[in-house]
Amino acid sequence: MDFRVLLVENNSIILDQSVNAINKAPGFTLAAKYKDSAGALGQGKVFRPNLILLDIDLEENIQVIPKFVREYPHATILCLCTQWDAELTARVMRAGAAGCLVKPFSAPELVDAVKALESSGQNVTSEVITFFSPKGKSGQTTFVANMALRLAAKEQKNVAIIDANLQFGDMAIFFNLTPTTTIMEACRDVKNLSPVSLTSYFVPATAQVSVLCGTRRPEDAEKIIPKNFVELIGMVRSRFPYVLIDLSVGFSEFTVSAMEASDLTFLVASEDSVFENRHLKKALYVFEGWGDSLQDKLKLVYNRVQNTSNAYKQQLEESIGYPITAFLPNEYDLVSRAADEGRMASDIRPESKLSTAINQLLRDLHGKHQIRWEKS
Amino acid sequence: MEQENATAVSGAVLTVFSTASGCGKTMLSINLAAAIAKLGFSVCLLETDTQFGDIAYALGIDPKENLHTAQAAWERDPGGFFIEDYVARVEKKGTVFFTLTAPKDIEDAYQIQPAHVKHVVKALRRKFDYIVVDTQAAFDQMNLMCIDQSTLVLFLGIVDFLPTVKNMRIGMDTLTRIGCDRERIRCILNRSGARTRLPLSDVEGILGTSFQTHLPNDFKSVTKSFETNTPIVLSGNSSLSLEIQKLAKVFTGEDFGAQPKQEPKKEKKGFFARLFGK
Numbered sequence: 001m002d003f004r005v006l007l008v009e010n011n012s013i014i015l016d017q018s019v020n021a022i023n024k025a026p027g028f029t030l031a032a033k034y035k036d037s038a039g040a041l042g043q044g045k046v047f048r049p050n051l052i053l054l055d056i057d058l059e060e061n062i063q064v065i066p067k068f069v070r071e072y073p074h075a076t077i078l079c080l081c082t083q084w085d086a087e088l089t090a091r092v093m094r095a096g097a098a099g100c101l102v103k104p105f106s107a108p109e110l111v112d113a114v115k116a117l118e119s120s121g122q123n124v125t126s127e128v129i130t131f132f133s134p135k136g137k138s139g140q141t142t143f144v145a146n147m148a149l150r151l152a153a154k155e156q157k158n159v160a161i162i163d164a165n166l167q168f169g170d171m172a173i174f175f176n177l178t179p180t181t182t183i184m185e186a187c188r189d190v191k192n193l194s195p196v197s198l199t200s201y202f203v204p205a206t207a208q209v210s211v212l213c214g215t216r217r218p219e220d221a222e223k224i225i226p227k228n229f230v231e232l233i234g235m236v237r238s239r240f241p242y243v244l245i246d247l248s249v250g251f252s253e254f255t256v257s258a259m260e261a262s263d264l265t266f267l268v269a270s271e272d273s274v275f276e277n278r279h280l281k282k283a284l285y286v287f288e289g290w291g292d293s294l295q296d297k298l299k300l301v302y303n304r305v306q307n308t309s310n311a312y313k314q315q316l317e318e319s320i321g322y323p324i325t326a327f328l329p330n331e332y333d334l335v336s337r338a339a340d341e342g343r344m345a346s347d348i349r350p351e352s353k354l355s356t357a358i359n360q361l362l363r364d365l366h367g368k369h370q371i372r373w374e375k376s
Numbered sequence: 377m378e379q380e381n382a383t384a385v386s387g388a389v390l391t392v393f394s395t396a397s398g399c400g401k402t403m404l405s406i407n408l409a410a411a412i413a414k415l416g417f418s419v420c421l422l423e424t425d426t427q428f429g430d431i432a433y434a435l436g437i438d439p440k441e442n443l444h445t446a447q448a449a450w451e452r453d454p455g456g457f458f459i460e461d462y463v464a465r466v467e468k469k470g471t472v473f474f475t476l477t478a479p480k481d482i483e484d485a486y487q488i489q490p491a492h493v494k495h496v497v498k499a500l501r502r503k504f505d506y507i508v509v510d511t512q513a514a515f516d517q518m519n520l521m522c523i524d525q526s527t528l529v530l531f532l533g534i535v536d537f538l539p540t541v542k543n544m545r546i547g548m549d550t551l552t553r554i555g556c557d558r559e560r561i562r563c564i565l566n567r568s569g570a571r572t573r574l575p576l577s578d579v580e581g582i583l584g585t586s587f588q589t590h591l592p593n594d595f596k597s598v599t600k601s602f603e604t605n606t607p608i609v610l611s612g613n614s615s616l617s618l619e620i621q622k623l624a625k626v627f628t629g630e631d632f633g634a635q636p637k638q639e640p641k642k643e644k645k646g647f648f649a650r651l652f653g654k
């Protein structure tokens with residue numbers, strides 16, 4: 001994917017040099033340029049940048065980094081300074097920036113800086129995926145957990161899981177975790193957090209998968225403000241290349257705003273319910289509001305399927321009126337044993353039909369969905 | 377204005393509840409309603425699973441009125457609101473009961489307000505001996521209102537895997553915290569005998585209580601009953617059918633008297649905040 005750069009540079013000469021460098025750098029385009037941060041914060045949004053180069057020789061620009069993080073949750077912020085300073089770098093990173101680049105910079109220097117960020121585990125562009133079902137027991141949590149592991153293994157990148165099944169989150173049990181903080185505290189504190197301090201709310205499940213666990217008690221759900229959750233998603237984005245969100249069932253302000261803040265939504269259905277196709281049709285009617293991009297943004301996955309043949313898939317698609325992106329096979333014994341033991345089906349039996357189906361799904365999505373960082 | 381004569385509000389409310397979906401709430405509530413009706417009582421099956429309720433599908437009906445239109449009528453004119461005009465008559469194999477289902481359209485579901493539905497429930501209690509409520513698996517405002525109005529809460533569980541059991545435990549604890557006494561809760565195990573890796577004794581240990589009733593696993597009958605729109609209790613005496621009929625007898629017999637309940641307290645902004653005084 002291309003980087004759409006928003007440049008904020010007070011010095012006119014360096015501004016021109018930077019514009020030149022950006023234009024020369026392959027894969028980079030200038031989205032907008034400003035001499036001060038006020039203009040960039042006000043109008044820059046229209047240009048949908050995903051990389052912000054911010055001159056921090058001006059103290060006031062350092063002050064407004066958190067504002068940039070909030071206004072541009074999808075963008076990476078790279079600070080520009082005349083002289084490298086470790087302390088200053090640490091300070092801007094605490095505020096939410098990804099790092100510093102010394103100016104003036106050349107096109108190769110810009111490319112290298114972004115590459116370096118990426119290889120140091122810093123996130124440059126990220127993909128947020130929400131998982132949604134009209135009704136529960138669709139195997140959604142099983143799907144999210146196994147997909148996180150497969151994704152981390154395949155891409156060799158860090159994956160965040162947010163357990164946003166607000167009342168009865170099961171992710172902690174799935175991974176056998178004992179959280180000290182949950183989604184409730186993270187949403188409560190989000191205004192005072194930086195991307196760095198946010199990480200401490202996550203519990204590592206494996207070397208590459210971290211989980212923000214669900215509430216301890218159902219009544220905590222009520223304390224979670226949808227707007228804060230959307231802000232939280234933006235911040236998590238800046239730390240993890242992949243963010244998978246296990247949502248509560250049904251349409252609510254919370255689930256809808258989370259889906260809208262994500263790049264991709266998996267609509268998870270289960271063959272276990274007699275009326276599932278009717279639920280799906282009803283749900284799809286609501287999703288029609290997403291307009292032309294619907295089929296790019298919403299992928300239907302059918303779980304617990306006995307007959308995984310193509311003919312059956314076509315028959316189901318006709319009846320539902322929507323393409324099925326994947327069938328996940330019925331593997332009850334494996335899945336329930338895994339959850340009881342706090343392990344993952346795809347770890348217990350990587351060659352199982354379920355793991356194979358998830359791997360295939362990831363391969364199919366790769367390339368079609370170009371939000372992720374895939375540059376060589 | 378609406379009649380607030382406590383003695384007139386006498387119908388018993390049986391709320392079928394669970395902390396995970398797919399536990400069989402719709403299966404049980406339909407069959408319990410049919411079984412109680414078969415015993416000769418007047419019954420209304422109320423559906424509060426507003427967005428994706430299954431009652432109309434399972435009974436093969438397309439009611440003209442629904443919870444949303446009933447609420448709207450009450451809002452327009454509480455004094456002139458007649459609940460009889462909003463319930464749909466269901467006749468299956470000679471047994472008659474009534475139902476008030478969730479609206480067909482999801483837009484209408486958004487309009488439903490638990491504080492107003494409360495008055496619809498009260499109207500139902502003036503009219504029917506029994507109101508069986510099919511709910512959604514959550515502690516939302518609607519369910520808290522229903523639980524508050526309930527004579528009994530039928531807490532339904534299945535033992536598919538550990539997370540479900542954990543959620544049942546959380547459910548029991550939460551019910552206690554919101555002031556639903558143990559005496560008002562009946563724990564019912566559904567899909568008993570289904571394949572599971574968890575011994576029942578361990579499950580009951582985690583729950584801190586045992587299941588008073590075990591409903592046998594009978595996937596074929598349940599599926600067929602949903603597909604043919606015929607309650608299991610009205611089509612033969614399978615063990616699942618018998619077990620539910622037994623429950624109906626217990627609930628209509630000496631197990632409890634259909635006492636009028638106290639007026640629920642006024643609703644404040646946060647429903648949990650109200651209940652927990654925080």
Ligand SMILES: Nc1ncnc2c1ncn2[C@@H]1O[C@H](COP(=O)(O)OP(=O)(O)OP(=O)(O)O)[C@@H](O)[C@H]1O
Pocket residue numbers: 133135136137138139140141142143165170249303304305328329330331332333335336354396397536537539
């Ligand atoms: N592929 C599968 N094959 C067979 N059974 C499965 C499969 N995936 C999940 N299940 C089973 O379905 C049940 C629900 O799984 P899970 O908890 O993942 O679903 P969920 O949609 O997250 O449920 P909830 O609504 O309770 O959050 C469990 O008993 C699980 O073992």
Ligand SMILES: Nc1ncnc2c1ncn2[C@@H]1O[C@H](COP(=O)(O)OP(=O)(O)OP(=O)(O)O)[C@@H](O)[C@H]1O
Pocket residue numbers: 135136272273274275394396397398399400401402403404425430511512513566567568591592593594595596598599616
């Ligand atoms: N006793 C039983 N034996 C076998 N299968 C059952 C039994 N009861 C329910 N089921 C199965 O479980 C599925 C869910 O049942 P039902 O729709 O009644 O649950 P629910 O609690 O109302 O679910 P939801 O929360 O999604 O509304 C049914 O499709 C049926 O196949």
Ligand SMILES: [Mg+2]
Pocket residue numbers: 140141142165170
């Ligand atoms: Mg789940």
Ligand SMILES: [Mg+2]
Pocket residue numbers: 401402403425429430510511
């Ligand atoms: Mg139901």
